[in-house]
Amino acid sequence: MSRQINKNTIETKKVNSDLFVLTYGATIAQLVKECENAEEINKQLDKMGYNIGLRLIEDFLAKTQMAKCHDFKDVADKIQTAFRIYLGFAPTITNWSTANDEFSIIIDNNPLTEYVELPDHLGNLRYCNMLCGVIRGALEMIQIEAQVYFLQDSLRGDPVTELRVKFLKKMEDALPNSED
Amino acid sequence: MADDILLDFLHMEFVSLFDEMNGEEKPNDLSRQESIGYQVGFRFIKKYTREWNRFKDELEIIKFICKEFWSAIFGKQADTLRTNHQGIYVLIDNQFRFLKRMTDSQQYMDQIGKYLAFSCGLIRGALFNLGIPSVVTTDVSQPPSVKFQIKIHT
Numbered sequence: 535m536s537r538q539i540n541k542n543t544i545e546t547k548k549v550n551s552d553l554f555v556l557t558y559g560a561t562i563a564q565l566v567k568e569c570e571n572a573e574e575i576n577k578q579l580d581k582m583g584y585n586i587g588l589r590l591i592e593d594f595l596a597k598t599q600m601a602k603c604h605d606f607k608d609v610a611d612k613i614q615t616a617f618r619i620y621l622g623f624a625p626t627i628t629n630w631s632t633a634n635d636e637f638s639i640i641i642d643n644n645p646l647t648e649y650v651e652l653p654d655h656l657g658n659l660r661y662c663n664m665l666c667g668v669i670r671g672a673l674e675m676i677q678i679e680a681q682v683y684f685l686q687d688s689l690r691g692d693p694v695t696e697l698r699v700k701f702l703k704k705m706e707d708a709l710p711n712s713e714d
Numbered sequence: 715m716a717d718d719i720l721l722d723f724l725h726m727e728f729v730s731l732f733d734e735m736n737g738e739e740k741p742n743d744l745s746r747q748e749s750i751g752y753q754v755g756f757r758f759i760k761k762y763t764r765e766w767n768r769f770k771d772e773l774e775i776i777k778f779i780c781k782e783f784w785s786a787i788f789g790k791q792a793d794t795l796r797t798n799h800q801g802i803y804v805l806i807d808n809q810f811r812f813l814k815r816m817t818d819s820q821q822y823m824d825q826i827g828k829y830l831a832f833s834c835g836l837i838r839g840a841l842f843n844l845g846i847p848s849v850v851t852t853d854v855s856q857p858p859s860v861k862f863q864i865k866i867h868t
Contacts, residue, residue, distance in 0.1 A: 560753040582727040
């Protein structure tokens with residue numbers, strides 16, 4: 535039988551990764567067709583990411599059994615762990631502000647952009663903008679309001695990809711105010 | 715990169731995003747989801763059959779889709795394969811990946827099509843790259859079991 539010569543069974547882990555990367559790319563390609571400009575695409579990516587973040591945090595907490603974060607440094611550590619779990623690499627956390635309420639995530643080789651090159655007319659496209667939304671959405675579910683944005687992007691010629699996360703405020707639990 | 719769940723979530727999100735973009739004019743337009751699937755399937759198969767032996771006929775390709783391709787993408791093999799030997803193949807997956815965590819009742823039958831268009835595209839794209847142009851449709855009577863019908867253009 536010819537089948538016996540096939541030594542290769544498709545390896546699952548790499549498949550998941552490729553499948554996700556390809557699907558992400560195809561989604562953006564579709565958005566490029568639909569949307570008028572790059573800002574609009576960035577916005578959609580952020581929105582999709584946000585919705586994913588809202589759900590992903592549940593999965594993350596269930597998988598890691600982590601306790602509450604006591605400060606923003608702790609939050610940064612856990613974001614690093616989340617990157618390792620979901621994207622398979624640990625980014626560097628650096629450039630803390632003096633008040634310790636802002637930090638950068640440095641991504642050296644981003645699996646999401648493995649097969650990607652941006653055409654000139656999409657100069658403003660933040661290819662990985664979904665990540666911002668995911669982080670923002672996930673933090674919101676643990677009562678942290680944060681601002682997340684790209685400072686540098688290696689797809690646009692910067693030496694590294696740098697994501698900035700800024701703590702805005704702690705969200706209060708909405709308690710029913712009828713009871714005393 | 716490790717986790718399945720990212721693709722599951724991404725899939726849900728682009729389904730609802732494009733559904734929203736359709737608005738009220740074209741509520742059942744699934745072409746965008748299908749086309750995303752097609753692009754992904756086309757590229758994916760190119761990479762994963764690179765070191766594979768040459769397929770000797772159409773049936774062998776379909777079997778490959780049922781077993782290797784299905785396991786790689788949907789986490790298990792398709793449960794049943796039927797054919798009329800005239801270019802129509804029916805694949806049944808009783809625990810379909812994108813539905814099994816969503817519903818096992820018939821309550822949301824009108825919504826289910828949206829979540830299958832991407833997968834139809836995946837299969838069509840993969841087959842096309844293996845030299846088989848086809849049309850892929852689905853039929854669901856009892857979720858999460860899905861019947862895929864592949865009709866090959868001759």
